[in-house]
Amino acid sequence: MDKMRSYEDCERAPRPVAALASDHPDGDYIAPHRHPRAQLIHTVSGVMTVSSGVGSWVVPPGRAVWMPPDEEHAIRIAGHVSMRTVFVRDDARAGLPRGCEVMEVSPFLREAIVAATSIPLDYAPDGRDARVMALILDEIAAAPRLHLHVPMPRDPRLARLCARLIADPGAPATLEQLGAECHVSGRTLARMFHRELGMSVGEWLRRMRLLLSLPRLAAGASVLEVAIEHGYDSPSAFAAMFRRALGVSPTTYFDRGRRAN
16 A cells, blocks of 8 residues: 555545555544545444535445535544545446445445555556446445435525524424524424425434434444434433334444444
8 A cells, every 4th residue: 555645645646546545533523625536435433424515424334425526525423433435436337426425335246345445545457456447336326325314404594594503412402493493383393304305303303313313423422422413312312213214223223333343
């Protein structure tokens, strides 16, 4: 592997696909930036929250977020994160995703990504290294997509409201109370949410609280602590919501991610 490979080295790589390994401490924050290449940002450990102008994507272990080229984004780190990033030039393959997406990373794809971080940036275009890179693109196309995304509205009133709710996810939030903050009725607010985001206020709140809970759980907070912080009456109520959304309990979810890695 190239010594001290950097983001800039990967951006300038002569081949269409490059990969980088980096480690980040708990609480680290990567300020808003953009890249000319698309990125597949994968975490081996810890949780990342990747935010752009159109929403936030939570990336726990065993998952990755696809970030299109030239999309400004910031990354917040929870727990020690071992990040593995694949940089993909726009002409590398037809049919690459055009928007931000969270996807599941199978053990097979994970091993290919880890191997890619040791492949020289100027690998032979017709050898084994090029086939590994092509395999990664195949697996990106086939990977299951996950709903680990909190969309953000463009309407200034809704954007301010959503920012306030994200800052205080445990605060009581009835439809009429939230409508009053925007100087509209609860019914009007519901219509505005559905028109802008394609979901109800209640669905947005549940998804927001779920995704905000993942970094806290990854950092070692108990289910009781997280439930209280996010407005749930009991750990069992929070666990039930978690299970409905992701199919397993919080403990099983993170155990599964660790086993996959």
